[in-house]
Amino acid sequence: MVGNDPILAQSQGLNPTRYRLSFITLSGAVAGFGGGLFALFNTHIEPAMFGVMLGIHGLAYAVIGGLGSAVGPLLGVFLDIGLLESIRPLAAYRMIIFGGLVAFLLVFRPEGIISPRLVSRLKSRWRNRHV
Amino acid sequence: MYSLQGIGKSFGGIDVLTDISLTLKPGQRLGITGANGVGKSTLINIATGFLKPDSGHIQLNNKTLTHQPAWAFAQAGIQRTFQNTRFLTTANLGEQLLLAARTPESKRRLTKLIELSGLQASLHLFPDEIPLPMLRKAEVIRGLAANPEVLFLDEPSAGLTTFELDQFGVFLQQNLGQKTALVVVEHRFDFMLMITDSVVEMQLNRGLVKRGADVKT
Numbered sequence: 001m002v003g004n005d006p007i008l009a010q011s012q013g014l015n016p017t018r019y020r021l022s023f024i025t026l027s028g029a030v031a032g033f034g035g036g037l038f039a040l041f042n043t044h045i046e047p048a049m050f051g052v053m054l055g056i057h058g059l060a061y062a063v064i065g066g067l068g069s070a071v072g073p074l075l076g077v078f079l080d081i082g083l084l085e086s087i088r089p090l091a092a093y094r095m096i097i098f099g100g101l102v103a104f105l106l107v108f109r110p111e112g113i114i115s116p117r118l119v120s121r122l123k124s125r126w127r128n129r130h131v
Numbered sequence: 132m133y134s135l136q137g138i139g140k141s142f143g144g145i146d147v148l149t150d151i152s153l154t155l156k157p158g159q160r161l162g163i164t165g166a167n168g169v170g171k172s173t174l175i176n177i178a179t180g181f182l183k184p185d186s187g188h189i190q191l192n193n194k195t196l197t198h199q200p201a202w203a204f205a206q207a208g209i210q211r212t213f214q215n216t217r218f219l220t221t222a223n224l225g226e227q228l229l230l231a232a233r234t235p236e237s238k239r240r241l242t243k244l245i246e247l248s249g250l251q252a253s254l255h256l257f258p259d260e261i262p263l264p265m266l267r268k269a270e271v272i273r274g275l276a277a278n279p280e281v282l283f284l285d286e287p288s289a290g291l292t293t294f295e296l297d298q299f300g301v302f303l304q305q306n307l308g309q310k311t312a313l314v315v316v317e318h319r320f321d322f323m324l325m326i327t328d329s330v331v332e333m334q335l336n337r338g339l340v341k342r343g344a345d346v347k348t
Contacts, residue, residue, distance in 0.1 A: 004219050004220075004221060005219060007181070007201075007217070008217050008218075009202070010181070010200070010201040010205065011179070011181075011201065011205055011213075011217075012205055012231050013203075013205035013206040013233075013277075014202055015200065015202045016202075068221060116221035116222070117220075117221060117257065120221065120222050120223050120226060120257075121223075123226075124223060124225070124226075124255050
């Protein structure tokens with residue numbers, strides 16, 4: 001609610017600034033921790049390791065999997081990396097497939113494969129499973 | 132006791148509100164009407180903390196809220212509905228109503244209100260799958276769950292047929308607590324006369340003018 005409609009959040013007594021700040025801080029901390037591990041693992045880092053494509057893939061995980069749940073981006077990583085690594089023999093052509101996948105999803109499933117709505121539907125089905 | 136004192140607001144040099152004062156006792160039902168553009172919505176936005184007045188004071192039970200952010204108004208017990216109902220598209224109605232009820236007491240009240248409103252069958256639906264009259268009710272329920280001091284309704288009649296509006300009015304009358312003061316901003320006089328006990332008219336540059344029984348419906 002804070003992310004999608006801050007005015008609505010305020011009308012229900014939630015302080016959007018506080019929540020946004022804490023979540024940005026939290027996600028920054030996670031990313032920073034990951035970066036630290038990455039640097040240790042590689043023993044050295046240089047700017048060339050962080051090209052544009054790295055960022056694009058990072059966004060693609062979310063676009064493919066869908067935001068609104070923790071499972072979404074995980075599925076995104078699985079599909080993106082899984083697909084790209086399994087078609088390595090196609091060499092440079094695999095980026096066409098990657099781009100096509102992203103474009104296809106943006107058109108037909110703009111909220112990602114696991115959209116917030118799907119999460120909500122599954123949750124209520126799970127809750128009513130005994131009914 | 133909720134009060135606005137000497138509220139003034141201007142947008143880019145144009146005075147929209149000048150010296151508006153208003154006092155509400157618990158349980159009072161007030162209607163505000165007026166031509167388009169006289170500042171009714173601006174007044175609601177100021178009264179609920181979404182806009183800050185250029186001058187004047189806002190008080191609730193001797194606590195000054197004037198410079199507080201909107202979420203503090205809500206926490207203090209000032210609830211509102213929006214002119215075009217406001218819901219998230221990403222969660223079903225039941226989840227959203229539950230989000231609004233954060234204490235066990237308001238959860239109990241919410242459950243009861245949902246039962247009385249006949250919304251149970253729609254709880255698993257998303258807001259864009261629910262007809263407007265139901266959403267209007269749901270929005271009021273969301274506000275009432277917190278047992279607010281003041282509830283502001285911004286044009287609840289918009290988009291409803293006379294019959295639907297009538298039902299909405301009955302529901303409102305039956306479920307407003309003794310404590311809650313109600314302010315309705317509206318154009319529909321039949322509806323106002325049904326649910327309010329006094330009506331004031333907002334006039335350009337003249338503030339709130341009392342309207343008696345002479346109003347034409």
